[in-house]
Amino acid sequence: MENNVLIFIHLMSAAIAVGSLAYCLLFFLPAMEKLPEEKTKEEHRVAYKALEVLAPTVLAAVLMLIGTGIYYLLTNYTRQVDLAPGYYNLFGVKMVFVIITLFLSVYHTFTLRARIANLDLSPENREMVPATLQKMKTFGQMILATLTGAVFLGIWLARF
Ligand code: HEM
Numbered sequence: 498m499e500n501n502v503l504i505f506i507h508l509m510s511a512a513i514a515v516g517s518l519a520y521c522l523l524f525f526l527p528a529m530e531k532l533p534e535e536k537t538k539e540e541h542r543v544a545y546k547a548l549e550v551l552a553p554t555v556l557a558a559v560l561m562l563i564g565t566g567i568y569y570l571l572t573n574y575t576r577q578v579d580l581a582p583g584y585y586n587l588f589g590v591k592m593v594f595v596i597i598t599l600f601l602s603v604y605h606t607f608t609l610r611a612r613i614a615n616l617d618l619s620p621e622n623r624e625m626v627p628a629t630l631q632k633m634k635t636f637g638q639m640i641l642a643t644l645t646g647a648v649f650l651g652i653w654l655a656r657f
Contacts, residue, residue: 499572500569500572500573503565503568503569503572504565504569506561506565507561507562507565507566507569507651510558510559510561510562510565511558511562511644511647511648511651513554513558514554514555514558514559514562514644515641515644515645515648517551517554517555517558518551518555518637518640518641518644519641521547521548521551521637522634522637522638522641525547526543526544526547526634529543529544529547530544538616539613539616539623539626540616540617544630545613545626545630548610548630548633548634548637549610549614551637552602552605552606552609552610552633552637553606553610555602555605555606555637555640555644556602556603556605556606559595559598559599559602559644562595562647563595563599566595580657581657583657584654584657587650587653587654587657588654590650591647591650591651591654594643594644594646594647594650595647597643598640598643598644598647601636601639601640601643602640604636605633605636605637605640609629609632609633609636610633612625612629613625613626613629613630
C-alpha cells in the first residue's frame with residue numbers, strides 16, 4: 498500500500514512537471530505569440546506570468562520526485578536484491594538525467610526567474626525582460642528533454 502502511494506506521488510509529480518512544461522512551452526506560449534502585441538507593463542504580460550509560475554512549479558515537482566524516489570528506495574532496500582544484471586547501470590544513467598534536470602531547474606527558478614522578479618522594486622531590470630524570458634524558454638525546453646529522458650528510464654527501470 499505504502500509503495501503504491503509513493504509511486505503514485507512519484508508518477509503524478511512526473512506528470513505535472515512534464516505536462517506543465519509541454520503545455521506551456523509547446524502549445525500555450527506559441528499560441529499567445531500569435532495575438533496582437535501587448536501594450537501593458539512587462540510584468541503584466543502573458544509570457545512573463547506564465548514563465549514566472551512555470552519555473553517554481555517544475556522545481557517543486559522535481560524535488561518531490563527526488564524525495565519520493567529516495568524514500569521508496571529507503572523503505573524497500575531489503576527487496577533490492579536479486580535484481581537483473583544492469584539494473585543499477587540503468588539507475589545510474591537515470592540519476593545523471595535527474596541531476597542535470599535538478600541543476601537546470603534550480604538555475605531556471607533562482608537565477609533566471611529571480612533576475613526579473615519584483616520589477617516594481619528594481620525597475621532597472623526591466624530592459625532584461627525579453628532576453629531573460631527567451632532564455633527561460635530555452636532552459637525550459639532543456640528541462641523538458643532531460644525530464645522526459647528520466648521518465649523513460651524510470652519506466653524502463655520498473656520493468657527491468
Ligand atoms: C526527474 C526525476 C525523476 C523522474 C522523472 C522519475 C520517473 C520515474 C518513473 C516514470 C518511474 C516508473 C514508475 C512505474 O512505472 O512504476 C520511476 C520509478 C522509480 N524511481 Fe524515479 N524518477 C525520478 C527521480 C528518481 C529518484 C531521484 C530516485 C531515487 C533516488 C528514483 C527512484 C525510483 C525507483 C526506485 C523507481 C521504481 C523502480 C522499480 O520498480 O524497480 N526516481 N521513476
